[in-house]
Amino acid sequence: MMHVLPSVGFDEVDSIFASPDDFKELKKRDNARGLHLLEYFVNRCHEIGVACEAWLKKGDPTEVICLEVKRVLPDFLVVGSRGLGPFKKVFVGTVSEFCAKHAECPVITIKRREDETPDDPVDD
Known part of the structure; x- marks a missing residue:
């Protein structure tokens, strides 16, 4: 993790x-x-x-994750998706999209449902 x-x-x-x-x-x-x-x-x-x-x-999360995939050699990579809107996605891009294209293993993207408001464990 x-x-x-x-x-x-x-x-x-x-x-x-x-x-x-x-x-x-x-x-x-x-x-x-x-x-x-x-x-x-x-x-x-x-x-x-x-x-x-x-x-x-x-x-840079995209670079660090892909380098760690090369180092650790996992069977697959699981990344979360925050669900950026189309405007932000165009200008910022997403880490999950980058990893899906560039990681040297299969990538599973977990996207939260639109109606789901995540609990922030950091604020517990």
Whole structure:
């Protein structure tokens, strides 16, 4: 199981609204949220008898995931889909689409239902 924190480059950002310390705090918060998210899902897996390992990585999610697929050699890759609207999808693209095209293994995309509002385990 892996969660990838995008590298945003806050260290190089100059802002009149936020100090470098503010950006460091944002990074710390995002790191803590990522670790909490992984811990939540690892515990859920263990509850149902599924063994798993977890990694928190940093970088471009598309690149990091595809590189990890090459390293780990899984039978398949499962990625979630947030369901970006067509406008955002055109400009941003999606990690799941990139992985489906470029990962060196079969990819299963899990898309949430339109009527489903996910509980955020990070906010528990």
